[in-house]
Amino acid sequence: MKVLKFVAKRLLMSIFVLFGLSILIFLVSRVLPGDPVRMALGPRAPEWAVQNMREQMHLDKPLYVQYYYWLSGALHGDLGQSLFTRRPVMDDIKEFLPATMELALFAGLIMAIFGILLGAVAGRYSNTWVDNTVRIFSYVGVVTPSFVFAILFLLLFGYLLRWFPTAGRLSAGIPRPPAITGMVTLDALITGNWAALGDALWHMVLPAVSLALGGMAQEARITRSTISDNLRKDYIGAARGFGVPERLVMLKYLLKPSLIPTASILGLDFASLLANAFLVELIFNWPGFSRYGINAMLRKDLNAVSAVVMVLGIVFVIVNILVDLVVAGLDPRIRLGAERGK
Amino acid sequence: MRKLIFLAFLCLSIVGFGAIGLADGDRVLRVSFSWPTYIDPAVGSDYSSSASFVNLYDTLVYPDVDGSPLPHVARSWETSEDGLVWTFHLRDDVLFHDGTPLTAEDVKFSMDRITTIGEGYGFLFVGRVQKTEVVDDYTVRFHLSQPFGPFLTTLYRLYILNKDLVEANIKRPGPYGDMGDYGKEFLLTHDAGSGPYMVKEFRVEEELVMVKNPNYWLPLDPETPDEVRFIGTTEPATIRTMMARRELEISDQWQPQEAWQALDAIEGVDIASFYAGTEFYLMINTKKPPTDDVHFRRAMAWAMDYQTVVDHIFPGSIQARGPIPQNIPGADPNVFQFQRDLDKAREELKKSKYYDQLDQLEVEFHWIAEVPDEEKVALLFMANMAEIGINVKVVKVPWMSVVEEMAQLETSPHIVSVFDSSHYPEAGSLLESRYHSSSAPTWEQNEWLLDPTLDAMIEDALATVDRKERFAKYAEIQEYIVDLCPTIFLFEQVEKHAYQSAYVDWPTARGEVNPVMGYNMAARFIKVYPEKRQELLGG
Numbered sequence: 001m002k003v004l005k006f007v008a009k010r011l012l013m014s015i016f017v018l019f020g021l022s023i024l025i026f027l028v029s030r031v032l033p034g035d036p037v038r039m040a041l042g043p044r045a046p047e048w049a050v051q052n053m054r055e056q057m058h059l060d061k062p063l064y065v066q067y068y069y070w071l072s073g074a075l076h077g078d079l080g081q082s083l084f085t086r087r088p089v090m091d092d093i094k095e096f097l098p099a100t101m102e103l104a105l106f107a108g109l110i111m112a113i114f115g116i117l118l119g120a121v122a123g124r125y126s127n128t129w130v131d132n133t134v135r136i137f138s139y140v141g142v143v144t145p146s147f148v149f150a151i152l153f154l155l156l157f158g159y160l161l162r163w164f165p166t167a168g169r170l171s172a173g174i175p176r177p178p179a180i181t182g183m184v185t186l187d188a189l190i191t192g193n194w195a196a197l198g199d200a201l202w203h204m205v206l207p208a209v210s211l212a213l214g215g216m217a218q219e220a221r222i223t224r225s226t227i228s229d230n231l232r233k234d235y236i237g238a239a240r241g242f243g244v245p246e247r248l249v250m251l252k253y254l255l256k257p258s259l260i261p262t263a264s265i266l267g268l269d270f271a272s273l274l275a276n277a278f279l280v281e282l283i284f285n286w287p288g289f290s291r292y293g294i295n296a297m298l299r300k301d302l303n304a305v306s307a308v309v310m311v312l313g314i315v316f317v318i319v320n321i322l323v324d325l326v327v328a329g330l331d332p333r334i335r336l337g338a339e340r341g342k
Numbered sequence: 343m344r345k346l347i348f349l350a351f352l353c354l355s356i357v358g359f360g361a362i363g364l365a366d367g368d369r370v371l372r373v374s375f376s377w378p379t380y381i382d383p384a385v386g387s388d389y390s391s392s393a394s395f396v397n398l399y400d401t402l403v404y405p406d407v408d409g410s411p412l413p414h415v416a417r418s419w420e421t422s423e424d425g426l427v428w429t430f431h432l433r434d435d436v437l438f439h440d441g442t443p444l445t446a447e448d449v450k451f452s453m454d455r456i457t458t459i460g461e462g463y464g465f466l467f468v469g470r471v472q473k474t475e476v477v478d479d480y481t482v483r484f485h486l487s488q489p490f491g492p493f494l495t496t497l498y499r500l501y502i503l504n505k506d507l508v509e510a511n512i513k514r515p516g517p518y519g520d521m522g523d524y525g526k527e528f529l530l531t532h533d534a535g536s537g538p539y540m541v542k543e544f545r546v547e548e549e550l551v552m553v554k555n556p557n558y559w560l561p562l563d564p565e566t567p568d569e570v571r572f573i574g575t576t577e578p579a580t581i582r583t584m585m586a587r588r589e590l591e592i593s594d595q596w597q598p599q600e601a602w603q604a605l606d607a608i609e610g611v612d613i614a615s616f617y618a619g620t621e622f623y624l625m626i627n628t629k630k631p632p633t634d635d636v637h638f639r640r641a642m643a644w645a646m647d648y649q650t651v652v653d654h655i656f657p658g659s660i661q662a663r664g665p666i667p668q669n670i671p672g673a674d675p676n677v678f679q680f681q682r683d684l685d686k687a688r689e690e691l692k693k694s695k696y697y698d699q700l701d702q703l704e705v706e707f708h709w710i711a712e713v714p715d716e717e718k719v720a721l722l723f724m725a726n727m728a729e730i731g732i733n734v735k736v737v738k739v740p741w742m743s744v745v746e747e748m749a750q751l752e753t754s755p756h757i758v759s760v761f762d763s764s765h766y767p768e769a770g771s772l773l774e775s776r777y778h779s780s781s782a783p784t785w786e787q788n789e790w791l792l793d794p795t796l797d798a799m800i801e802d803a804l805a806t807v808d809r810k811e812r813f814a815k816y817a818e819i820q821e822y823i824v825d826l827c828p829t830i831f832l833f834e835q836v837e838k839h840a841y842q843s844a845y846v847d848w849p850t851a852r853g854e855v856n857p858v859m860g861y862n863m864a865a866r867f868i869k870v871y872p873e874k875r876q877e878l879l880g881g
Contacts, residue, residue, distance in 0.1 A: 034742025041461050042387055043745075043784055044765065044775075046468050049460030056517055084378050085546050086385065086530055095546065151579045159583040166583045167575060168548070172370070285575040287548040295377075295547070300742065 014317040025309040026067050029302050036300040040083035080303030089307045098182025100288035104273040106204050110212035112266055119223025126228040134220055141217020147279035150210035164206050167285035174199045207284040211277055215269035219262050226258040260331050267323030271316045369870045371567035374581055374594040377547050377574040382529035383501035384459040392860025397552055399501035399535035402430050403494055405858045409671040409767035411494045425489030425807035432480040436559045438504040439540045446482035450474040451505035455524055463499035489805040491812045492768045498858050504534040538866040539570055549573050565869040585611050585840055588875050593840040602838055610844030610878050614851035615658055618837040619667045620763040624830035625788035632696040632703050633756045639827040643680040644687035645726045652833050655718045662831035664820045669857050672769030674817040678824050687730045704733045708755045711740045716759050745785045758788045767857040769816040770804050789828040845874035
């Protein structure tokens with residue numbers, strides 16, 4: 001019940017945040033120089049054709065009227081027409097968002113599993129060669145942008161070794177499974193299309209790893225640091241003194257509380273994957289939402305820009321709520337604090 | 343141990359999928375392009391869209407490599423004496439992809455559709471084609487509102503749609519009244535053509551897959567590709583990797599200089615370079631002091647170091663001669679060409695009314711932020727002008743802002759550097775779009791010539807139906823323009839594509855360059871040899 005109340009309260013606050021975001025992005029996208037319709041139709045299109053499209057998109061109306069049309073459409077699930085793909089933005093989102101979600105989910109899994117694992121091992125064996133190696137990896141991972149990894153992997157595993165495919169979500173000879181979720185791996189799994197599943201996973205390796213490495217290094221660093229600190233605390237010594245088995249000490253008394261800061265960062269890192277995937281998607285010709293969003297901004301595709309920012313905003317809000325719930329689950333002090341504050 | 347074996351198996355399986363993909367004998371042509379690609383002939387007009395039209399649709403006339411029209415769907419044609427009525431006699435053996443015959447009704451529908459929508463290449467016909475008349479099943483007649491000599495060459499852009507198929511897929515209501523959306527939604531991902539290739543799959547922002555039309559009315563060489571894929575990426579590292587893995591047959595033209603060298607180093611890959619009719623102009627505002635003085639403009643033209651630009655900044659390009667690229671029909675090969683000569687530059691500058699105020703004047707040079715190499719040209723220009731005492735301020739401006747600046751005389755800078763090309767393969771196209779008063783408020787003209795004499799000359803040339811006579815008039819106009827020196831005609835851009843010379847026979851790479859954008863990507867002229875590809879792959 002308390003959890004439901006917490007979630008409801010956060011959701012209510014989020015509505016105001018998203019409303020503010022929608023006004024901000026609506027205004028910002030419209031004050032940039034250049035006529036978006038003229039850009040879309042080209043410099044030689046007759047003025048009446050340009051005017052027709054302006055009218056269709058309500059761009060001939062004052063800003064507040066445009067916003068009213070946009071908001072009322074959005075509330076009914078109509079985010080308008082894209083100037084460049086020439087179809088409803090909602091169709092674009094349905095096509096491109098699952099591709100990026102799929103990539104981000106795989107990258108997120110890699111980030112979480114290997115980040116925590118490396119951090120835990122480094123923390124447990126702090127100041128040994130294992131710790132030093134993980135620390136070096138972490139620093140390199142944190143400071144290197146994901147597109148650098150993408151190019152390196154592309155050239156190493158795609159160009160020199162030729163182990164992995166370099167572009168797209170499926171090979172030319174593999175028919176695409178019917179779109180149920182839009183995520184090729186999941187659709188292939190649901191339909192039992194094993195060839196497509198294997199091929200899709202095989203296409204996923206390089207982009208997902210490239211995308212995950214930065215966050216993975218970050219999680220490893222934070223987990224290592226917290227574990228290393230907690231390892232010196234009295235309650236660990238007491239647990240050992242009472243003869244609690246080492247495995248239980250490590251997993252229950254050390255790792256679980258040490259994951260609180262990691263979980264907070266992990267959630268935000270995951271949400272950031274969606275926005276930061278642009279260059280990775282570009283390099284691996286991955287038809288994703290992030291690439292779509294950046295292209296929309298470069299082309300001043302007004303409805304698409306607003307939609308992309310709003311979707312990312314919603315993802316951030318949801319992830320933040322989830323992170324708070326996870327952290328509360330991991331740390332009883334937060335739960336108790338919330339109850340006392342009630 | 344079991345876990346280890348499972349992991350090893352998993353890794354091997356993943357790597358093993360490397361074998362999946364194309365079968366050895368697949369005759370496929372893959373070309374990289376920058377997106378968006380529109381396959382609706384009334385919507386797209388960029389490079390990749392044009393290349394897709396050429397493969398999916400047929401036209402009444404087809405451009406020869408010298409730009410002149412050859413019969414295609416139209417067996418023959420005739421023009422009225424006043425140049426207002428053009429009659430075309432169609433072949434009766436052309437079938438659409440669904441097997442229905444192509445008739446005059448389809449031609450009329452296609453013209454009506456493109457002029458109603460007004461997008462894409464519609465600007466070539468809007469206001470010019472007054473009416474399209476179906477004389478009989480295989481005769482169609484266009485009535486023009488004014489004589490227009492290059493009309494035949496604009497018909498390279500009238501792609502003929504299957505009327506019945508489009509009408510059956512119209513979505514109502516739509517912005518075009520009774521015609522609803524005029525089939526725009528359907529044609530976003532489907533074709534309605536009769537061309538040598540048909541759409542198999544179209545994934546927006548990702549890939550266009552076309553397969554050979556088995557019933558094409560012209561013979562297709564068996565070595566032409568069975569499948570053509572236009573892939574939406576121009577990322578240099580990706581292109582390089584795909585070319586090396588033989589997963590791409592022809593690259594896009596947007597690769598940076600260092601990428602061409604890397605691509606050329608790949609065994610079996612060569613670089614095809616040709617001049618496709620794009621020129622780089624330094625557009626000078628002729629209404630703003632001090633560039634309103636012709637002597638001042640000529641001094642700048644004499645002082646410019648053209649050789650450094652073509653040798654080092656845009657290697658492979660050639661110095662432009664006048665306003666029209668030399669491969670465009672109607673370009674004057676004898677028009678005067680400025681060369682760097684500082685003595686002549688100083689001499690001209692002395693004649694300028696601003697000669698005594700040079701230290702107080704500043705010329706603003708705006709270059710396009712999205713094209714980094716333009717900065718090098720701007721800085722070279724600044725250094726060259728400093729040698730004769732002209733102060734230049736170099737300003738980096740995003741393209742969208744440049745377009746806004748150039749929309750009004752008051753905000754147009756002294757000089758803007760811009761690439762431009764003709765809309766149809768004739769000099770008249772660029773002469774009109776670059777120098778006629780009607781184009782002054784667009785990004786195609788920063789010169790603001792607003793010269794009634796020049797306007798009349800251009801209008802007269804365009805109204806001349808006789809090709810030879812028209813070309814003679816084009817030459818006069820070019821001389822007139824060069825004499826005014828409203829532009830520094832810097833260079834003709836070289837278009838480069840990396841291609842798999844070891845297993846692809848591409849006529850364009852052999853020098854058979856078509857001056858009409860997109861026609862060099864007509865897959866029916868390109869031969870692919872998969873067995874040679876296999877040899878390269880070591881299979």
